[in-house]
Amino acid sequence: MIAEKETVLVTGGVGYIGSHTTVALQEAGYRVLILDNLCNSDVAVLKAIAKITGEEPCFIEGDIRDRGLLDKIFSNYRIKAVMHFAGLKAVGESAEQPLAYYDNNVNGSLQLLQAMQEADVRTIVFSSSATVYGDPQSLPLTENHPRSATNPYGNTKLMVEEILENLYASEAGWRVALLRYFNPIGAHRSGQIGEAPQGTPNNLLPYVAQVATGRRAQVQVFGADYDTPDGTGVRDYIHVLDLAQGHVAALAYCKQSDGELLTVNLGTGKGYSVLEIIAAFEQASGKHIPYQVVARRPGDIAECWADTEQAYRLLGWRASRTLPEMCEDAWRWEQNRSGQASGG
Numbered sequence: 001m002i003a004e005k006e007t008v009l010v011t012g013g014v015g016y017i018g019s020h021t022t023v024a025l026q027e028a029g030y031r032v033l034i035l036d037n038l039c040n041s042d043v044a045v046l047k048a049i050a051k052i053t054g055e056e057p058c059f060i061e062g063d064i065r066d067r068g069l070l071d072k073i074f075s076n077y078r079i080k081a082v083m084h085f086a087g088l089k090a091v092g093e094s095a096e097q098p099l100a101y102y103d104n105n106v107n108g109s110l111q112l113l114q115a116m117q118e119a120d121v122r123t124i125v126f127s128s129s130a131t132v133y134g135d136p137q138s139l140p141l142t143e144n145h146p147r148s149a150t151n152p153y154g155n156t157k158l159m160v161e162e163i164l165e166n167l168y169a170s171e172a173g174w175r176v177a178l179l180r181y182f183n184p185i186g187a188h189r190s191g192q193i194g195e196a197p198q199g200t201p202n203n204l205l206p207y208v209a210q211v212a213t214g215r216r217a218q219v220q221v222f223g224a225d226y227d228t229p230d231g232t233g234v235r236d237y238i239h240v241l242d243l244a245q246g247h248v249a250a251l252a253y254c255k256q257s258d259g260e261l262l263t264v265n266l267g268t269g270k271g272y273s274v275l276e277i278i279a280a281f282e283q284a285s286g287k288h289i290p291y292q293v294v295a296r297r298p299g300d301i302a303e304c305w306a307d308t309e310q311a312y313r314l315l316g317w318r319a320s321r322t323l324p325e326m327c328e329d330a331w332r333w334e335q336n337r338s339g340q341a342s343g344g
């Protein structure tokens with residue numbers, strides 16, 4: 001007898017990290033049901049996933065704040081676990097529209113958790129962020145580093161972490177994974193899926209990639225006077241597929257226990273500066289990438305990278321892909337994408 005595949009509900013599964021995790025889940029033998037309102041993604045991603053895995057995920061277009069819809073989903077499908085990616089993620093925008101961020105990220109998570117509780121689905125993997133560490137007091141960042149938030153987006157992540165911790169403490173049987181992402185970059189090797197920001201990218205990598213294709217003139221380097229080896233900001237960049245596989249490992253870990261509150265960093269443990277990233281992308285693309293140093297971006301920290309030991313000890317998971325691979329894969333995707341955009 002063939003065992004029935006377990007269904008995982010992936011909120012925000014059409015987006016950047018959710019789509020790569022959907023591929024990893026399908027490859028690990030799960031059936032994926034995506035709920036996404038497409039506010040920051042394109043439904044064509046579903047066909048691209050099918051090209052990679054041979055299986056198009058089930059898709060429901062809708063909003064995590066729609067409690068009636070959530071109840072229908074939980075009663076119509078036998079969902080074993082939820083991976084919760086849906087939310088808004090632009091730090092600058094969160095300061096301009098805090099209510100939209102609290103509504104999507106906090107209220108949306110509450111609606112989802114209430115529907116899960118009602119349906120007796122008690123396994124959730126949540127997309128948190130290294131932003132919950134605030135300005136690092138020590139490096140590498142361990143999971144017990146104090147938490148703080150410097151902007152509304154970071155505050156939504158911190159609040160949902162606390163809500164999940166309270167929920168876990170209140171009732172037996174919850175299996176909760178708080179995954180704190182460092183800086184996900186790169187794309188699937190196939191070039192079929194990747195990061196597709198709308199408008200001007202906020203993040204470094206997609207901006208650099210668009211300078212490499214000629215779509216933008218030059219990278220603005222936000223400050224070269226930090227206390228770092230070359231003066232520019234240092235971050236822990238992690239390949240999005242390593243991140244995706246970290247989710248599969250976290251789900252496996254949760255499933256083997258009756259109750260679990262797992263908090264882990266998903267990073268590589270190594271930091272690279274903005275100038276190192278630009279140089280690595282030049283190498284991967286063979287393109288010259290002009291840049292100009294401008295003022296610091298308000299709210300940025302100098303440097304941060306993860307302590308990865310807890311993830312390895314508990315999950316047996318470590319990131320394995322190198323910075324050149326991250327840049328090569330991002331470059332392949334960017335070329336495909338810009339070819340598609342220009343009709344080529």
Ligand code: NAD
Nearest residue numbers: 012015016017036037038039040041063064086087127129
């Ligand atoms: P993304 O914008 O590409 O994906 C998010 C998806 O959620 C999109 O497809 C969007 O349409 C959908 N969505 C948003 N609000 C929704 C709602 N109310 N109902 C239904 N769908 C909704 O972003 P991403 O980079 O894939 O990030 C995924 C998650 O990881 C987010 O929660 C983000 O905060 C978190 N995260 C991202 C990063 C990063 O650097 N990309 C770092 C740390 C944490």
Ligand code: UDP
Nearest residue numbers: 202203204207220221222233234235274300
């Ligand atoms: N950065 C930059 N120019 C850009 C975007 C980002 O110099 O156009 C720098 C930023 O100051 C930080 C690093 O690149 O040091 C990573 O920024 P990103 O926004 O990608 O991620 P963050 O760690 O801030 O979430």
